[in-house]
Amino acid sequence: MADERIEVDEIEVHRDSHVFLRFADGYEARFDVGPLRLACPCAECRSRRDLGQPVIAPLAAANVAIADARLVGAWGLGVDWNDGHATGIYAWEVLRHWAEQTEGEPTFERTDLPSPAQAAGDAAPPPDGFDGGFS
Numbered sequence: 001m002a003d004e005r006i007e008v009d010e011i012e013v014h015r016d017s018h019v020f021l022r023f024a025d026g027y028e029a030r031f032d033v034g035p036l037r038l039a040c041p042c043a044e045c046r047s048r049r050d051l052g053q054p055v056i057a058p059l060a061a062a063n064v065a066i067a068d069a070r071l072v073g074a075w076g077l078g079v080d081w082n083d084g085h086a087t088g089i090y091a092w093e094v095l096r097h098w099a100e101q102t103e104g105e106p107t108f109e110r111t112d113l114p115s116p117a118q119a120a121g122d123a124a125p126p127p128d129g130f131d132g133g134f135s
């Protein structure tokens, strides 16, 4: 039996501002494009976040918009961003979890944040040549 909490009835893509979803159980959520871009779930952006690097250059972040979006099967939304990045697929299940967890305050993937132990110095050192910046 299908899970109505991770099925979506209605999708609105407002390219310059937000994505609106209504789930099959009536739950509604709005995702602003900036946080959505920063939360890109693709492998490249994940590893950038893991390294503490910006996912997107600050200038691009200020002008982020959706260039195109498409359904991916029945389980998510594929987004092409105006910065040329198009590898992230946002699963309904992940978006639902995000919306419920944050109640509109976008702090995607809290579990990706360093734990107190990591912040205290247990984190892996940066690779050789890592300059700590975004070029």
Ligand SMILES: [Zn+2]
Residues within 6 Å of the ligand: 040, 041, 042, 043, 044, 045, 046, 085, 087, 088
């Ligand atoms: Zn990405």
